[in-house]
Amino acid sequence: MELPVIDMSPLFEPRDRAANRQVADQIRKACRTFGFFYVVGHGMDALLASDLENASRRFFALPESEKMKSAMRFGGRAWRGYFPLGDELTSGVADQKEGFYFGSELPPDHPRVVAGMPLHGPNLWPDAVPELRGLVLPYMDAMATIAQTLLAGIAMSLDLPRDYFEATYTSSPTLLFRIFHYPPTTEGGWGVGEHTDYGLLTLLAQDRHGGLQVRTGETWIDAPPIEGALVCNLGDMLDRLTGGWFRSTLHRVRNASGQARLSFPFFFDPDFEADLQPLPSVANRDPENANRPRWDDADLLAFEGTYGDYLISKVARVFPELSAHLEES
Numbered sequence: 001m002e003l004p005v006i007d008m009s010p011l012f013e014p015r016d017r018a019a020n021r022q023v024a025d026q027i028r029k030a031c032r033t034f035g036f037f038y039v040v041g042h043g044m045d046a047l048l049a050s051d052l053e054n055a056s057r058r059f060f061a062l063p064e065s066e067k068m069k070s071a072m073r074f075g076g077r078a079w080r081g082y083f084p085l086g087d088e089l090t091s092g093v094a095d096q097k098e099g100f101y102f103g104s105e106l107p108p109d110h111p112r113v114v115a116g117m118p119l120h121g122p123n124l125w126p127d128a129v130p131e132l133r134g135l136v137l138p139y140m141d142a143m144a145t146i147a148q149t150l151l152a153g154i155a156m157s158l159d160l161p162r163d164y165f166e167a168t169y170t171s172s173p174t175l176l177f178r179i180f181h182y183p184p185t186t187e188g189g190w191g192v193g194e195h196t197d198y199g200l201l202t203l204l205a206q207d208r209h210g211g212l213q214v215r216t217g218e219t220w221i222d223a224p225p226i227e228g229a230l231v232c233n234l235g236d237m238l239d240r241l242t243g244g245w246f247r248s249t250l251h252r253v254r255n256a257s258g259q260a261r262l263s264f265p266f267f268f269d270p271d272f273e274a275d276l277q278p279l280p281s282v283a284n285r286d287p288e289n290a291n292r293p294r295w296d297d298a299d300l301l302a303f304e305g306t307y308g309d310y311l312i313s314k315v316a317r318v319f320p321e322l323s324a325h326l327e328e329s
Contacts, residue, residue: 001221003214004030005229008146009041011153014162024156031157031234035249036214038229039203042146046228049205049264052135052179056262059129060098060181070126072101072319078113078121079103079315085183088318090193091296096255097191099180102136117272118312119174140177140266147201147268148173150232154201158242158282165200169276174199174269174307182211182253182261191253191261194295197235198314199269199307204231209261215250215295223251237270237307240300243278250295272308 006026010019030037059067064084072081080101086094102123106113112120125133148170152162161167176199182191191211206212206225213220214233223231239248255261270276278301294300303310316323 001216001219003034003036003038003221003223003231005038005040005226006030007041008039008150008153009043011149012043014152020153020156020162024153027150027153028157031154031246034214034216035247036223036231036233036251038226039146039150039232040226040229042150042230044142044146044205044230048135048139048142051131052139052264053207053262055129055131055135056100056179056181056264057260059100059126059132059179060260060262062126062128066128067098067126069128070100070124072124075101075124076121077116077118078106078123079119079319080121081124082126083319089320090195090318092317093190093193095190095192096185097180097182097253099178102140102177102179104140104175105137112272118308119176119272119315136177140175143177143203143266144173144175144268146230147203147266150201150203151268154238158245158279160279169270169274170200170268172271174267174272174311176267176269178265178267180263180265182255182263184258184260185255191255194250194252196239196248196250196295197233197267198237198311199235199267200238201268202231202233202235203266203268204233205264205266206231207262209255209257209259211253211255211257211261212263213252213254220252235267235269236300237276237310240303241276241279242282243301245282269311270307272306272311274307275305276307 010023067082070082075081082100085098088095151165155164210224212223214223234248236248
């Protein structure tokens, strides 16, 4: 089995309704079958992506002491910055990767920053690789446009108006961007253990070394890099909104190529303060699938609170020490 490849370019031309409908039908099938698919025709500037990869390699090649000058503890409540190998946990197990967290660049006088809202604020920018700022911010802007457009196709796949998600949940989206570096290994260890993502959509760019695996039924399949393509997968909140009609899918990373690997996951999530309730148009389409126990035994429909509440509860498990720091600050 292979993940489908979908050309999303027609979604940038809303007046071509027939082509949009065709893309929406492909998205529905992919979401129902896998919860994962590739997208091409997304319009990302290949030179920008290449320059970002090169700058990222320069950062991770720095001495540990230099990288730690941008450590996440200096990011405060914004939850931004660098973390070293083994500091991030997945299901309580240390990942075999290091990384850098970014989010929407907000000034100190932004109302949410003034209010001390977690995950809101300025980014940390490493002095040793100053070009990262000029690459990360336009890359995030481009990915946000791609994700918002792709959500229009997902809305149509659910027989909703194409602007449903933007009008309801993502006019002020939660944007989270990560650059992950997996050191070279031939031991076959897990770079990241099996998990699902938290929000609506994840868009992933991979370098040429791959390692991503996706759970389909009782088996795992590889999701190797395809030149010019992004991997898209659904998060827990889209699972919740559709009442299980679309499911967030388990995935993991095995880094056994013997080469250092970079990945660039971009998370396009609901407004931090949004309360997401199941869509009446799809909530009862597939009760058998909706009632099937999740891998983590969580009941997404039973959760009460905002998306921010859900996100904080999850991220606190990823960085328990940082979570304690936020509670004290």
